[in-house]
Amino acid sequence: MNNFTVEAIELTRLYGGREAVSNVNFTLSKGEVLGFLGPNGAGKSTTMKMLTGNLAPSNGSVKICGIDMMENPKEAKALIGYLPEMRPLYKELTVDEYLIMAARLHRVSAKHVKKAVETAKERCGLGHMSKRLIENLSNGYQQRVGIAQAIIHRPMVVILDEPTVGLDPIQIRDIRALIREVGGEHSVIISTHILPEVEMVCDHVQIIDKGKLVFNGPIEVLKKQRIGNKLLIGMRAPPRVEDILKIAGVSEAESLANGLVRVRFADDAAPAEAIVQASVQQGWGLYQIAPDQTSLEDVFMQLTYQEQAVA
Amino acid sequence: MIINVARKELKSMFASPMGWVILSVLMFAFGTQYLNAVNDYFAVMSGSMRPAERTGVTQFVGQSVYGLASFIMLFAVPLLSMRLIAEERRSQTLPFLFSAPISLTEIVAGKFLGLVAFLSVLIIFIAGMLSTLNIWSDVDFGFLVANSIGLLLMVASFSALGLYFSSLTQQPVIAAMLTFVALFALMMLDRFFAGDPGNVLANLSLTRHFQSFSGGLIDTADITYFLLFTVTFLTLTVRRLDADRLRG
Numbered sequence: 001m002n003n004f005t006v007e008a009i010e011l012t013r014l015y016g017g018r019e020a021v022s023n024v025n026f027t028l029s030k031g032e033v034l035g036f037l038g039p040n041g042a043g044k045s046t047t048m049k050m051l052t053g054n055l056a057p058s059n060g061s062v063k064i065c066g067i068d069m070m071e072n073p074k075e076a077k078a079l080i081g082y083l084p085e086m087r088p089l090y091k092e093l094t095v096d097e098y099l100i101m102a103a104r105l106h107r108v109s110a111k112h113v114k115k116a117v118e119t120a121k122e123r124c125g126l127g128h129m130s131k132r133l134i135e136n137l138s139n140g141y142q143q144r145v146g147i148a149q150a151i152i153h154r155p156m157v158v159i160l161d162e163p164t165v166g167l168d169p170i171q172i173r174d175i176r177a178l179i180r181e182v183g184g185e186h187s188v189i190i191s192t193h194i195l196p197e198v199e200m201v202c203d204h205v206q207i208i209d210k211g212k213l214v215f216n217g218p219i220e221v222l223k224k225q226r227i228g229n230k231l232l233i234g235m236r237a238p239p240r241v242e243d244i245l246k247i248a249g250v251s252e253a254e255s256l257a258n259g260l261v262r263v264r265f266a267d268d269a270a271p272a273e274a275i276v277q278a279s280v281q282q283g284w285g286l287y288q289i290a291p292d293q294t295s296l297e298d299v300f301m302q303l304t305y306q307e308q309a310v311a
Numbered sequence: 312m313i314i315n316v317a318r319k320e321l322k323s324m325f326a327s328p329m330g331w332v333i334l335s336v337l338m339f340a341f342g343t344q345y346l347n348a349v350n351d352y353f354a355v356m357s358g359s360m361r362p363a364e365r366t367g368v369t370q371f372v373g374q375s376v377y378g379l380a381s382f383i384m385l386f387a388v389p390l391l392s393m394r395l396i397a398e399e400r401r402s403q404t405l406p407f408l409f410s411a412p413i414s415l416t417e418i419v420a421g422k423f424l425g426l427v428a429f430l431s432v433l434i435i436f437i438a439g440m441l442s443t444l445n446i447w448s449d450v451d452f453g454f455l456v457a458n459s460i461g462l463l464l465m466v467a468s469f470s471a472l473g474l475y476f477s478s479l480t481q482q483p484v485i486a487a488m489l490t491f492v493a494l495f496a497l498m499m500l501d502r503f504f505a506g507d508p509g510n511v512l513a514n515l516s517l518t519r520h521f522q523s524f525s526g527g528l529i530d531t532a533d534i535t536y537f538l539l540f541t542v543t544f545l546t547l548t549v550r551r552l553d554a555d556r557l558r559g
Contacts, residue, residue: 052410056557078412088407090319092326101322104315105411149407 005030005079005157005187006051010060013046013211020046022211023060028157028204033183035202035219036191037300043211044191045085048161051189052082065156078107081150085161087142088149091135095126095145098134099152106153120148123181125174140171147175151182158182160190164197176201195300199223207300230292231263231272236285243282247274262292312413316421317428320395324429334432337387341376341437348375349444369451370527373441377458377525380437384430384466385494391429392473393487395422396548401481409556419474419548423541426470427463434462454527461524464537465517469494471544478551 006028013021021043028034038044049055051062053069053076062069064076090098099117108116121127124144129137134145143166150158163179164172179201182188192198198205198219205222207215215222238261244253249271252264265271272289279286324330352371359365399405408418438459444450472493477486497517504513513519517540520533 049406052406054406054409054556074412074414077410080410082406082410084403084406084410086403088404090323090404090407091402092323097322097326101315101319102407102411105312105319105408105413107312107412 003030004028004063005065006189007063007066008047008051008060009063011047011050011057011062012059013043013050013055014058019211021050021057021208024208024211024213026206026213026216028187028189030156030187031184032204033179033188033190033202034204034206035198036189036206036208037193037195037198038191038208042208044208045161046211047208048082048084048159048189048191052080052159053077054082054084078153079156081106081153081155081158083146083150083160083163087146089134089142089145091133094131094133095121095137096130098145099148102149103152106155108153116152116154120152123151123178124148140167143167143175144171147178154186156186158186158188160188162191162193164192164194172197229265231265231275232288232290232292233261233263233275233286234288235259235261235279236287237283239282239284243278244275247271247278249274260288312417313421313424316408316413316418317425320422320425321429324391324425330429333387333391337383337433338436340383341380341433342440344379345372345376345440348372351375367451368444368448369441369454372444373454373458374525376437376441377462380433380462381465381521381525384462384469385498386491388426388430388466388469388473389487389490389494392426392470392490393477393483395426395474396477396552397480397483397486401483405555415549415552415556419545419552423467423470423474423545426474427467430466430470431463434459434466437462451527457524457527457529460529461521461533464524464534464541465521468517468537468540468544471541471548475544475548475551478548 004027006026008024008026011021011024012019024043024047026034036044036047046055050057051069053062053073056070062076064079067076067079069076090101093101096117099120100113103113103116103120104110121130124147126141126144126148129141129145134142137145143163147160147163150160160179164175167175176197179188179190183201183203190201199222202219205215205217205219206213236259238255238259241253241255241261244250244261244263249265250263251266254262254264256262263271263275276286276289278284349368349372352368355371356365396405399408413421438455441455442450442452469490473486473490476489476493477483479489480486494517497515499516499518501508501513501516501519504510507513520536523530523533
């Protein structure tokens with residue numbers, strides 16, 4: 001018996017012959033936060049709809065804590081909290097009315113409804129909004145109500161489709177903290193366009209492009225790819241490349257414009273100090289030395305671009 | 312679970328003034344009709360000398376009020392049923408219900424029950440209003456019960472049809488128009504076949520099956536007709552929503 005909370009097996013969805021999602025496989029364990037990345041129209045939302053039973057997959061299956069979504073939809077759905085891209089809020093109700101209704105529909109027993117609503121409101125910072133009509137709340141607060149609705153029944157898996165869209169920076173920080181907190185006890189899947197966000201909250205990353213999974217792995221791999229073992233050195237009187245290669249630990253050096261040199265080094269080496277010393281001794285006129293980071297955007301572009309080239 | 316969905320529908324019905332306004336306006340119409348009918352009863356009965364021409368006050372007033380009620384429901388039900396699914400589809404709130412641990416059948420049954428519960432408030436009020444005749448005369452309560460059951464069954468059929476049309480579109484107004492036209496056609500059907508009462512199509516008419524109830528007769532054949540009508544359209548609605556999930 002494995003303890004995967006979410007298992008997606010060969011998920012495929014056709015829209016009139018066109019594959020919106022094709023052959024997506026992944027698993028998620030308890031306490032993990034999975035980030036779902038991809039350009040517009042890549043199939044993120046479609047995958048999420050299939051995971052939550054809002055859309056039937058053309059092929060493949062979804063298992064939530066070992067329960068098949070197709071065969072036992074009620075049992076499987078009871079373990080999920082879902083916030084779709086378009087918030088499903090009944091705007092004519094007050095926050096309290098709406099959350100009580102959500103709790104009841106998610107089979108929270110009558111005794112615990114009140115407590116569940118209080119807890120959810122507290123976690124999402126909605127305490128003072130109880131009696132307000134949802135219609136009159138700001139965008140950010142409506143989003144919080146949406147998240148409160150998804151976590152009210154303490155589900156095993158929380159699925160949030162672009163949870164931080166349209167929020168102000170403070171709210172985004174709060175929501176991220178909330179996602180981390182929820183991720184401690186449950187599994188969370190979030191989709192987003194904001195790449196640094198993934199690095200901040202997720203343990204696992206998946207990049208999907210044109211319906212296909214192009215990257216699936218822990219966030220460290222992506223971070224490593226991003227930071228790499230590279231230094232960017234700026235010098236007024238740059239020496240020849242061979243001289244730099246003589247410094248211990250440097251495995252590769254490449255001359256760029258404006259006296260900049262990009263240096264690659266082995267995994268366990270730290271040649272920065274040696275480079276500075278060499279520069280001082282030989283008068284290279286060092287004015288800048290910094291780790292050379294590829295932005296996450298570049299990594300993302302690379303991954304989605306490679307896929308295009310293959311196809 | 313069905314109850315929770317029904318409660319949600321009732322809550323949103325009464326969350327806006329719409330529910331209250333419709334209840335009060337309709338009750339005002341029925342009340343006026345009731346007053347007029349009582350006045351007419353005295354006018355007509357004082358003119359009819361022979362015993363054969365005389366009818367009871369329950370039947371006279373009851374037929375007038377229930378006749379109006381079944382006619383008004385033809386307009387009221389489409390207006391109430393139109394938003395049940397179409398509105399949710401337009402404001403994209405359906406995933407809220409779809410991702411909750413409830414089956415499609417429960418969602419549809421809950422929405423249907425919510426609407427019927429709202430409308431049965433009117434039916435109870437009408438029965439209560441007519442019972443007040445008992446203060447100065449002997450009311451035939453059997454007649455009231457038969458009419459109430461008939462009206463309830465008819466309203467349920469209207470609601471099921473309205474719910475189905477609401478599930479077909481995103482635009483509540485289109486749903487209301489379609490429901491109204493379909494109901495009107497079904498009501499009028501037996502008029503077209505007035506010369507040929509045995510025709511099969513005439514038997515599909517909603518009016519024809521309401522007639523026995525309005526005479527105070529509870530006929531199982533008519534009950535079956537209304538129940539079948541309701542179940543058919545509820546099933547179609549479930550299938551329509553299921554198609555959403557399958558085809559997207």
